[in-house]
Amino acid sequence: MTTRPNAIDRLSPAVRYQIANGLGWSGLRPVQSLSIEAILDGANCVVLAPTAGGKTEAAFLPLLSKMDVEDWRGVSVLYVAPIRALLNNQEARLSQLTGLIGRRAGKWHGDVKEPARKRLIDDPPDLLAITPESLEAMLLSTRTPARRFLAHLRAVVIDEVHAFAGDDRGAHLVALLERISRIAEADVQRIGLSATVGDPETIVSWLSGSSLRPQRIVDPGSARKPPELALDFVGTLDNAALLIDRLYPGTRRLVFVDSRRRVEELGHRLSQKGVDVYLSHSSLALSQRTAAEKAFEEGANCVIVATSALELGIDVGDLDHVIQIDAPSSVSSFLQRMGRTGRRAGATANCTFLATDDDALLRAAAIIDLFRSGYVEPAGPSAWSPHVLAHQAIALAMQEQGSASHSWWNWIEGCAAFRDVSTSEREAIVRHMVDNDILVEADARLALGARGEKLYGARNFLELYAVFSTPRVLRVMHGQTEVGVVDASFLQDKERQSPNFVLAGRPWRIAGIDWKGGTCSVEPGEAGGYPRWFGQPVSLDRSLCQAMRRVLCGSKSDPSWSKRAAAALGAQRESHSFTQDAALPLEEGPDGRCRWWTFGGGAGNRVLAGLLEQEFGARVSPGNTFITFADGAAESIVALRQAIDALASRSPLGWADAARLIDPGQRARISKFQPCLPPEIEHGLIARETMNVDDANTTLAEWKRSSTQDDAGGR
Template identity: 40%
Template structure:
């Protein structure tokens, strides 16, 4: 179908507004290619860079079907991972719906009671929401879920790759299965995504347990897309990064990413000290504070907004001139997503400048640029063994229906892949034994333990499969600025306690621990903040790319500054005895012995567990990182080789018999771990922390010895 033919398939009113309201002369390639499969009712995955017109590619044919097939009531769900993205999209989607006299509304945790009641009485044609809000509606006693969702025909999942990579994706698939039952049909699924390395696998996952429906991947090449302008600099500190930023690209709008909230705050304070017009966005700022910053940034030209990944996912902050990255993310996909925020205006190009503040960041950035030059993009892989989501769904369906047949619920949970049928039944028996479910005459229902643990606030804590770290709200006057980790408020200090938040320093005047609030006043002193975070895990591909960089590889299509080239030479000299092209290396570093695998933390977890099983005397407290495994001071390369041979002999050549160790502390961090039998919770985390394929690869490489 040609672009003109695709345009002709759209409803005449949609055609009219595309030309006269939007001022477009035609459809973009993705939009044209999406028309036929979406109109046909296929499950579809629509792939394009940021600002590639994915929302329109899904909605224009869906609005056409809505009118031609006379869909009534709530017929389209539009699911996003972030409330901010919902708020950003809702006016645009509402405009498109209004062309045909329809409504589009948003529903999430900040939606007021009045709006919720109106949505229940007068269902919009399109509802923009999150998976958590969808399940909240399913279990609500104030809402007739069968009436609310009985007419749903299609669900659009924006940023589907962001869901698929963690347990929120499994949660979403489970909620969609329950919506299928309410609607009495297989609801069409349309995923929108940036570039991914495994689109065919991703759409198959998106279909859930039903694979007999037609599915289509639409991913046209970007016509005439110029290579991005990527550069890498080494600046050595956040203060130096602020100095460089204050002097580069003056008069332009710059979006600066940093991959920790602490770095965001420190950089913003430094930039403001240098009189740079600076705004801040991250998840621990209040909604009002983020909105004010993002609105001000969108309306200003010569300015900087410093953000964590919260601004990575398509939220519109206006036309950008430059993207700057402090340090580096962990994936090529994130780099591409952030690059896509630029180059939207005619005559501009996609660009990103990496400013590394430390050696680890520098090597990670260089590795990502090397992978990007190779054309590599990570596959999006759902976490294995989501058994805790299976347990959560058993309680959720009991809340929704009142009484459930365990056999019936276990059947669809198994079909979806949350757990095997046997595992689902074991989980159900455990929930009954712990009082989370009660059981009578073959049916199960909510038990006293579930009421006690999750019943507060209408079971809201049960509806999210992710855990938010405990934080203390920061209040100035009557305004909430955001929140901080409690640890920043109890560390020993001399003098007044100064914290940094929203890019400004604040003096703590009072802490109300009972209400989890801290009261502050503006300060002129330097402040600091901190938040809890998990260690950064590298993939095998990124770890190996770092190895290749240290061996002399140079990223293609990227510019290294003189400082970066000098630092790279220093690092190559420092790592010269730790890295080889044909072997892994055991290095004695002044009595501290390390095995440099460059395998990534998940592969190193398997290798460490292998040593625990066959040669525990080699290990130094089972410590490992992304690039190396710590060994005892008397460990040798030959002993490592022997242990690897013994592990393959004992556990199989694929090391499948090795189970990585899991601490009780790690189990406590798994949301809903208490809903699983203890051994099952341990096995779930072990499966998620293991990369057997690449551990096997490393285990068969020669091991050499070196001394620093």
């Protein structure tokens, strides 16, 4: 390791001694030296380094030094992670680090039992590892003295910060940072850790909120050698299983699959081939996942098949290879997954894509294209989160057992997630909640009303962070052992051919179903189908769709492409040759439908499809790369061109245009807090969560430019 001059000298003598003697290091990595400077200077910062690049120590060594020198006492540092498994995984590491200077770390999440929590309250640790949901529960609990417990807080470290930034959990997290800063009566230092952030300046500003501390980006740059990438076209999941069995024998392979059903399918097929295979996905029981990850960690010639949960910083030991079935939906996910490899000295990060169909092959090639260009998607945290604002109004009413009507906003005023929520919108939300008995106002205080109690009281309040309501699931029990969960709709499907199904990679026979108790009893079976779970269609970003167009319109092959991949992509280029003849072509299909190839991304295409459907009064369907016109809308290419020309000649689209596309009778379920919002704000929320007017405007501007060039060229 190399050391920045003088950086290590800024640490306390005790920490310097333990780096050499407790950790046995001869020096610091660049990211650790840079972090010492930024954190000891008191800055809020985002620390960037590859997975296993030393980010955890980069954050905690300077914080431990401050703890030592300034004699911090009580819970002075929070470590926040997006999932419990990551907290569990980091527990030993955090205990080791705090133990270097005679301090302690503790853990608090939904699986930590009440006696252990009571011990933490009676004897507070110096560092507490926690999820945002558990932190919220702590603030609301009448049994936890949160004000006393968090009174001495000085810093918060947010691991995998990119996993929070782009969704409602991130808005909730930064609101919590404001609330706990006011409890601590301190400008709490905020430190985000990530391997993949495309807009770190935006993220550090978003984290900082009302904090007056300086802001820094800690980025040592990448000194690692280029990864080994391979893209192959295998056509089917059967062929993928065959190749995984033969690829890299004698090594430990992590295979990512982007659906739980296909994890089960691939895992079962690998086990039938005699492969030592383990599975991990969110519908497996925690005991099953933990056992699988532990067995895999200790194996030498084995495969673990997992969904995206394992792309976060959970350590399953030194991996030899990452294999991706088809392709993830972002470069960020790809980097996280590939970052599981190449950790040992002299090892090289690697990823092998095995595409099972043409669409997946094109997307994988586009991911590689974007990676080669150095692109990573911006997280783009929202500054307009009215539903999370409503959540916080309710939370503060519960936390304060009646929050002051005139001052509840002071708790979260600086929160970046609410910067674009106007005063009039905020007041309208509270009025709507009071008018609908979600909140009640009495004696100038806001408290939970009868309807609010029904909707959000007790445990209902804590289970709010799924974007869509989840369907009912049944626990699958083999004797007293829970195997996992399956959707009730799967078990109710009358078209299922067999009473058997595969879960945790093994076939089971249904012995009985207790619908009232929510359990399905099983016994080992011979064979069966694969369960279906509730999920949402993948909406691809415009940047990825544009890269897919570049691949289709190009003529060169990437060094990562196998001969099969190159041949299959060549065939796609030939069948899509019309995309090279026009910027945004309209294609007449043999089925009487017409496609407008925008390559504009799913969210932008949704805006354009909605506006064009209003124009034609016939069905217009958005996809990621094209918009499909059917029935009367597809009768005339000339009419389509004229309609798109008319859209492109308008003033740029705004969110009000998108909100008008929401059907009040068929509005989407985006958040459990939609009942808290007035209709116009609710429609605006649905529009922003499902559409992208900026992408739509970019597509229309491109159409207008290409039309102008066509006119100038006399075509």
